[in-house]
Each structure stands twice: as structure tokens, then as C-alpha cells.
Amino acid sequence: MIRNIFTKRIFIISFVLALSTALIQFTATHFSQRIYNMAMPFNANYAELSKEESSFGGIMMRSEVSDSIDTKMIEPSTQMMPFYNEDNALEVDNRLYSTTSFSQLVVKDVSSYVGSLRDYILSSDGRVLSSNVSASSRYSYGNISARVPSASVDKVLARVREGVVSVVREETNIQDETGTYVSVADQIVALQDQKITLEMQLVEAKDAVAKRRIELQIQRIDQQIAQLNSQQDATEERVTYARIDVSVSNSARYYDPSVRPTLWDMIQTAWNSLATVAYYIGYVMVFTAMYLVIWLPIVVFINFVRLVLSNKREE
Incomplete structure (x- = not known):
């Protein structure tokens, strides 16, 4: 049994x-x-779209409320000055240039290369914005983004090319920022002059309604000046520090699958x-x-x- x-x-x-x-x-x-x-990309796109719609709806509501409170707000009389398009025509002793560089490289050891380059950038008074190293079933790859002093950008780029197996892509762009910087500076000066004039009018104003309108104009000018100061700071940042982006992998096929594979x-x-x-x-x-x-x-x-x-x- x-x-x-x-x-x-x-x-x-x-x-x-x-x-x-x-x-x-x-x-x-x-x-x-x-x-x-x-489904993840669809969900992410849907969430982003919903966020944009909510933001747009909020802006519309705030705009409607603002219009209902004061529909007779006086715009500043001085218009924003246009940017200078012909940078080379400006007579400036010290021109301002920004540098950006992008590289795609093949290296033997991705982790070692990214770590070594990161240490070198930090030792050169640079700032590492982001760095990462990853691996898939077929490739190892990594990225590093940094800002380095413009005075030492040539040395850093030479260091980027050291010890690489091959260079897949390399781009270096130099942009003349002089026209943008001078234009923003002129706009700030013009708005500051307008603000001084409005402040004098505010002192002389007798009517409460007129004072309120002048105060609103001054607030609008302060906002414009703050925005222009941010633009000026961003331009100075681009000129002072060059942007360097480096992408590395242990195989050229990571960037171009049509490349003939090696025995390894x-x-x-x-x-x-x-x-x-x-x-x-x-x-x-x-x-x-x-x-x-x-x-x-x-x-x-x-x-x-x-x-x-x-x-x-x-x-």
C-alpha cells in the first residue's frame, strides 16, 4: 500500500x-x-501634462483676479531696450566669451576614468554638477558635467582626452557674450533712471490714487530690474566658468550600434x-x-x- x-x-x-x-x-x-x-513613459507624460494644465489654470485665475482688482494699471513709459545683435560692432576693450564642450569617449575602465577626472576638476577649482557610473548587461557607461574656470579650460580639456581608447565625438563652442551683457547693463541703467523719476513724482503726488499708481509702476520696474540682474549674473557665470560635459563608455557600440564589434x-x-x-x-x-x-x-x-x-x- x-x-x-x-x-x-x-x-x-x-x-x-x-x-x-x-x-x-x-x-x-x-x-x-x-x-x-x-506604461511608465505614458504615466510620466500624463503627469507632466496635468501639471502644466494645472499651472496654466492657476496663471489664468491669478490673471483674472489681478485684472479685476486694478484694470487701469499704468505701464512703465520706458520700453525694454533691444539686445545688441552685432557683437563684433561693439567697441569694448575686454570682450566676454563663454565656452562649452561636449565629448563622447571610449575608455577601458569607466569607473576609474570618471573618478579620476572628477578629482582633477575639483583640484582645478572647478565645480562638479553631476557624475554617475552605470552598467548594463552589455556596456559600462558614465557621465560627468562640470564647470571649470575659463582660464584653465584648455588644461582640463587636455586632461579629458588623456588615456582614452578613442574619441567618438568632440565639440567645443565659444560664444561671444559681450552684446548680451552690455545690452542688459544698459537696460538696468535705463530702468534705474526711470525709477528715480517715478520716486520724485511719488513725493510730489497729492492724490492717493495717483500715489498708488506710481507705486505699482515702481514695483513693476523693480521686478524688471531683478530679472535683468539674474540674466546678468547668469552671463557672468557662463563667462567665468566654462561648461564641460563628458560621456564615456567601454565600447564604441554604445554610441553607434552599427560599428563593427571587436573580438572582446x-x-x-x-x-x-x-x-x-x-x-x-x-x-x-x-x-x-x-x-x-x-x-x-x-x-x-x-x-x-x-x-x-x-x-x-x-x-
Whole structure:
């Protein structure tokens, strides 16, 4: 009786049921994960759109309230001066230039390169805005963004190219900021002169309504001056510190998949494929063993009941 309850056939049936359950779980888990990954960009875009709509609605409401409070607000009489377009025509002794650089490089050790470049930038009185190192099943890659003093940008760019396997892309742009800076400075001076005139009118004003209108005009001018000061500070920042962005990877195929793979790339691809297959097999086997512990007693019990009923029928 006991031999008939637990047989090789019962174990095989339990194993098949456990394996089937593990495969169903594996398929469902990875399918749901893929659906989630596909839905994430849509959810992010929807959230961003909702945020923009809410912001737009809030702006409209504030605008309507502002119009209902004071529809007769007097605009400042002095208009904003246009930017100088012809920078080269300006007679300025010390011209202002901003520098930006972008590089895509192939290196042997991504983590070591990013860490070494980060330390060098900090030692050159630069500021690291962001840096990261990541790895996928096929490539290692990293990025670093920084601002370095414009006086030492050539040395930093030379350091960026040290020890690289190959340069995929490299761009360096120099922008003349003189016209923008001079234009903003002239606008600030003009607005400050207008503010002085309005402050004199405010002292001489007798009517409360007239005083209120002048105060509103002064507030508007203060806001414009603050905005222009921010623009001027941003221009000075771009001139004083050059922006450097570097992207690195251990393979040129990370940037251009059409590049012919090297022997080392093919070995890495084959190894990663084997590792992925081994992971999936191990995943299924672990859950098969877990479900076997559940299915085996169930199948044994069903077989026991079947044998008992069969014996009763024979009697």
C-alpha cells in the first residue's frame, strides 16, 4: 500500500506540476514588468501634462483676479531696450566669451576614468554638477558635467582626452557674450533712471490714487530690474566658468550600434548571454523546488484517496 502511494510516477507528476507553476509565475512576472516599463513613459507624460494644465489654470485665475482688482494699471513709459545683435560692432576693450564642450569617449575602465577626472576638476577649482557610473548587461557607461574656470579650460580639456581608447565625438563652442551683457547693463541703467523719476513724482503726488499708481509702476520696474540682474549674473557665470560635459563608455557600440564589434565585444556579448540564460534557469529551478514541496503532498494525498476508493470497490 505504502509503495503504491509514493511512486516514481507520482514524483514525476508532482515535478511537472511544480515546473509548470514556476514557468507560469516567471512568465507572468516578466510580462507584468514589461507592461509596467512600457506604461511608465505614458504615466510620466500624463503627469507632466496635468501639471502644466494645472499651472496654466492657476496663471489664468491669478490673471483674472489681478485684472479685476486694478484694470487701469499704468505701464512703465520706458520700453525694454533691444539686445545688441552685432557683437563684433561693439567697441569694448575686454570682450566676454563663454565656452562649452561636449565629448563622447571610449575608455577601458569607466569607473576609474570618471573618478579620476572628477578629482582633477575639483583640484582645478572647478565645480562638479553631476557624475554617475552605470552598467548594463552589455556596456559600462558614465557621465560627468562640470564647470571649470575659463582660464584653465584648455588644461582640463587636455586632461579629458588623456588615456582614452578613442574619441567618438568632440565639440567645443565659444560664444561671444559681450552684446548680451552690455545690452542688459544698459537696460538696468535705463530702468534705474526711470525709477528715480517715478520716486520724485511719488513725493510730489497729492492724490492717493495717483500715489498708488506710481507705486505699482515702481514695483513693476523693480521686478524688471531683478530679472535683468539674474540674466546678468547668469552671463557672468557662463563667462567665468566654462561648461564641460563628458560621456564615456567601454565600447564604441554604445554610441553607434552599427560599428563593427571587436573580438572582446563578441566575447563579452556571448558571456552576458550565457549569464542571462543561467539566471533564468536558476530562477525557474528555485521556484520549481519550492512548488514541488507544495505539489508533492497534494499529489500523494490524491493518489492515497484513489487507492483507498479502489480497494473498497474491490472488496
